[in-house]
Amino acid sequence: MVLQMRRFACLGASAFDLGIFQQAVWLLSQGAPPFVTLRGMNIFADHFTPILYLFVPFYRLWAHPFWLFLGQTMALSTGAMPLYRLALRETAKPWVAVLIVFGYFFHPAIFTMLLFDFHPVVLSVPFVLWAMYAIERGLPKTFFISICGGMLCKEEIAFVLASLSAYGIIVKRHRWAWLGLLVNLAWLWFSMKLMAFLGGMERSAYLSLYDQWGQTPTEIIWGILTHPIKVIKAMVADEYPLLLLSPLAFLPLWSVDILAFGLPTYLLLVLSDRPAMHHLGYHYSALIMPWLMFATVLTWKRLLQFGNPLSPTLRRRWQVMMAATWIVCIVFGAFRYGFPIFRYHNAYALPTEQSTAIVAFLNRFIPSDASVSAPTQLVPPLAHRHHIYLLPNPFYLLLWGPSVEAIKQQKEAQPYPLVTQQLHLQMRLKPVDFIVLKAQTNYLPLSLEAYDKLALDILTCPDYGVIAVKGDVIILQRKANFYRGLNLLGVNKIKSKSSLHQSIRQIWLHLRTSNPLPMPPTPKTLQQLGYKVGE
Numbered sequence: 001m002v003l004q005m006r007r008f009a010c011l012g013a014s015a016f017d018l019g020i021f022q023q024a025v026w027l028l029s030q031g032a033p034p035f036v037t038l039r040g041m042n043i044f045a046d047h048f049t050p051i052l053y054l055f056v057p058f059y060r061l062w063a064h065p066f067w068l069f070l071g072q073t074m075a076l077s078t079g080a081m082p083l084y085r086l087a088l089r090e091t092a093k094p095w096v097a098v099l100i101v102f103g104y105f106f107h108p109a110i111f112t113m114l115l116f117d118f119h120p121v122v123l124s125v126p127f128v129l130w131a132m133y134a135i136e137r138g139l140p141k142t143f144f145i146s147i148c149g150g151m152l153c154k155e156e157i158a159f160v161l162a163s164l165s166a167y168g169i170i171v172k173r174h175r176w177a178w179l180g181l182l183v184n185l186a187w188l189w190f191s192m193k194l195m196a197f198l199g200g201m202e203r204s205a206y207l208s209l210y211d212q213w214g215q216t217p218t219e220i221i222w223g224i225l226t227h228p229i230k231v232i233k234a235m236v237a238d239e240y241p242l243l244l245l246s247p248l249a250f251l252p253l254w255s256v257d258i259l260a261f262g263l264p265t266y267l268l269l270v271l272s273d274r275p276a277m278h279h280l281g282y283h284y285s286a287l288i289m290p291w292l293m294f295a296t297v298l299t300w301k302r303l304l305q306f307g308n309p310l311s312p313t314l315r316r317r318w319q320v321m322m323a324a325t326w327i328v329c330i331v332f333g334a335f336r337y338g339f340p341i342f343r344y345h346n347a348y349a350l351p352t353e354q355s356t357a358i359v360a361f362l363n364r365f366i367p368s369d370a371s372v373s374a375p376t377q378l379v380p381p382l383a384h385r386h387h388i389y390l391l392p393n394p395f396y397l398l399l400w401g402p403s404v405e406a407i408k409q410q411k412e413a414q415p416y417p418l419v420t421q422q423l424h425l426q427m428r429l430k431p432v433d434f435i436v437l438k439a440q441t442n443y444l445p446l447s448l449e450a451y452d453k454l455a456l457d458i459l460t461c462p463d464y465g466v467i468a469v470k471g472d473v474i475i476l477q478r479k480a481n482f483y484r485g486l487n488l489l490g491v492n493k494i495k496s497k498s499s500l501h502q503s504i505r506q507i508w509l510h511l512r513t514s515n516p517l518p519m520p521p522t523p524k525t526l527q528q529l530g531y532k533v534g535e
Contacts, residue, residue: 003342004069004114008380011358012349013065014442015379015390016399016410018117022065022383025052029059037387038379040400045199048191049120051152063384068118076110079126082133083293089137090301099323100300103330104293107247108337109285115345119283124153128160128290135168140176143168147180155191158184160265160287167261199402208404209272224271234270243280244292247333249326252295254302262291274411281341348377348442354471361470362436365477370433375451377441378473387432390445392416392454395426398445409445416450423457427464431478435464439472439511452508459489459504460497472511 007013015038024043027034034043034052043052058067080101087097104110113122127150134143147165150157162184168177195204203216213223224231235241245252252259265287270278277284300322307318350358359381366372371387373394382388393400396418399409418426435458443451458464464476466485476485486494491503 001069001073001114004073005066006352007115007346007349008065008069009355010346010349010352011355011377011381012346013117013377013380014348014444015376015383016444017119018065018068019376019379019383019388019390020046021052021068021118021120022380023385023388025055025059025068026063026384027386028053029056029063032386037394038383038390040393040397040406041402042198045195045197045402047120048155048195049153051120051123051149065118065380072118072122073114075123075126076113079129079290080104082126082129083297086129086133086136086294087297087300090297091304093304095323096300096304099326100293100297103248103296103326104289106330106334106338107289108333108341109244109280109289111338112281112341112345113283113286115342116281116283119286121154121156121286122283124150124157124160125286125290127153128157128164129293131161131164132290132294135164135172135174135177138172138174140174143176143180144183147184151184151187151191155188155195156268156287158188158191159268160290162188163261163264167258171257171261195402201402205402205404205407208407209274209277212273213271224267231267231271235266237270238278240270240278240280243333243337244285244288247330247337248292248296249329251299251303251326252292254299255295258295258298259291262288262295265291280337281344358470358473361468361473362475365468365475366434366436372434372436373432374436375438375441376444378436378438382436389432391435391437391451392446394430394432395423396454413443413447414445414450416446416454418457420457420460423454424461424463427458427461431463433478435476437474437476439474439508452512455508456501456505459508460501472514 008018013019020036020038020043023038024034024036027036035041036043036046039046044050055067055071083104084097084101087100088094091097113119127146131143131146131150134140134146147161150161162181165177165180165184168174169181192204196202199205207215207217207220210220213227214220269284269288272278276282303322304319307315310318349355358378362378362381366382368385370385371389372382372385373389373391374382375391379388379390390399392398396416398414399406437455437458439455446454458476459466459474462482464478464485465480465482466474466488467477467480468475469488474489483494486492486500486504489504489507491500491507494500494503
């Protein structure tokens with residue numbers, strides 16, 4: 001929680017995804033339609049996450065992402081309760097249950113979820129773990145309460161819970177699990193249809209992540225079934241399974257009967273053509289971690305039973321060896337993979353004094369009801385308003401709307417193809433009140449070259465004038481005096497358009513190269529550290 005708040009305060013968070021959910025919850029708290037201008041769509045057309053309404057009363061008291069961080073932290077913390085009870089029931093040994101919970105808390109995937117902004121899917125983890133506890137104990141009331149909570153977190157959770165219901169039907173022989181299966185499948189169908197309807201699409205654009213397997217859900221399933229070799233290669237193609245299993249001492253592999261029901265969830269991740277979905281540094285592992293912890297508990301039970309026929313001395317040594325191996329793997333995984341994750345997600349964080357000064361600077365010149373377009377690093381402190389855009393939106397649309405093209409644009413940095421005159425025309429046709437530029441920042445969704453070109457074109461647009469400059473942060477306002485703004489930048493003499501452009505280019509490059517921020521670790525660097533991130 002402290003690390004989350006510090007990352008936000010130091011401008012280490014980003015528009016995707018913290019800014020998106022900040023604006024969505026703020027709009028809901030204002031009684032406004034949750035059309036998120038950062039995403040260009042209704043928030044429930046992107047992902048069906050009605051659990052966001054849980055934060056609305058708190059946002060009315062104080063509009064701050066503190067509540068989002070608190071909810072996410074509490075969710076992962078309370079996940080330890082069903083996991084401990086399940087482990088205690090299966091092993092009958094409190095020390096084993098404590099070790100398993102210790103492994104859960106220190107798994108790199110868990111604290112990655114806390115560091116990387118906010119995502120409603122993370123809130124599902126305790127619900128799924130409670131559902132697993134209930135299915136194992138035969139508690140239908142607890143099970144149905146848990147699946148109702150889990151389904152509200154994200155449409156994909158219904159898929160996970162449907163697999164768990166199948167486990168209850170086939171392995172545990174619970175008749176009531178049939179109802180759970182039907183409820184989850186019906187919710188999945190309903191949420192996908194509603195998302196498409198709210199987005200004005202025939203089907204959710206996220207199905208395009210599986211285009212290599214088919215166009216519709218039926219075609220995708222058939223494509224997977226008819227290409228088993230390709231599926232197996234995708235399952236073991238990169239370090240993802242190693243990074244998931246090694247902190248758990250590979251114990252889940254000893255419970256293949258559990259993992260067989262978690263396999264559809266794992267395939268949902270690794271068969272996607274979005275690299276981030278099958279890498280440890282993001283929130284997507286929230287879908288598979290409950291399955292791994294469930295399998296780990298059953299493996300501990302079986303390994304302890306294996307030592308029961310041994311003499312008391314040998315049995316004690318066996319248990320000590322198991323505990324020592326478990327602790328070594330947990331600690332090694334946390335240090336080996338945890339630090340690269342931490343550095344990666346804090347790559348753009350600024351010193352506290354500097355970030356506080358920038359936020360105060362933005363709040364001084366930009367009214368709370370004004371529309372703003374800003375780079376991703378500066379969106380979170382400006383997100384609580386009706387119209388906030390991620391540059392180059394709304395002038396040139398990127399990562400915008402419920403389209404397949406917008407989904408595909410999220411894979412990598414994008415070019416900026418407009419010529420100067422075209423951008424100036426779009427700035428006239430789609431105006432915002434303020435534009436914020438920062439020379440040293442996270443340039444996504446653009447490449448560095450594209451971001452530089454965009455900044456120079458914006459600074460030469462006569463419809464916007466610079467009203468304030470602080471360090472490498474520049475605030476422009478629509479209809480402000482263009483020439484007075486040039487003076488603020490240090491441009492005093494204008495002989496021609498070309499000389500103006502050259503002068504502004506030199507000023508901008510100076511801002512970007514003077515005392516530059518440390519660049520984030522590259523995928524190659526992270527790979528050398530034993531960790532791979534999505535592109």
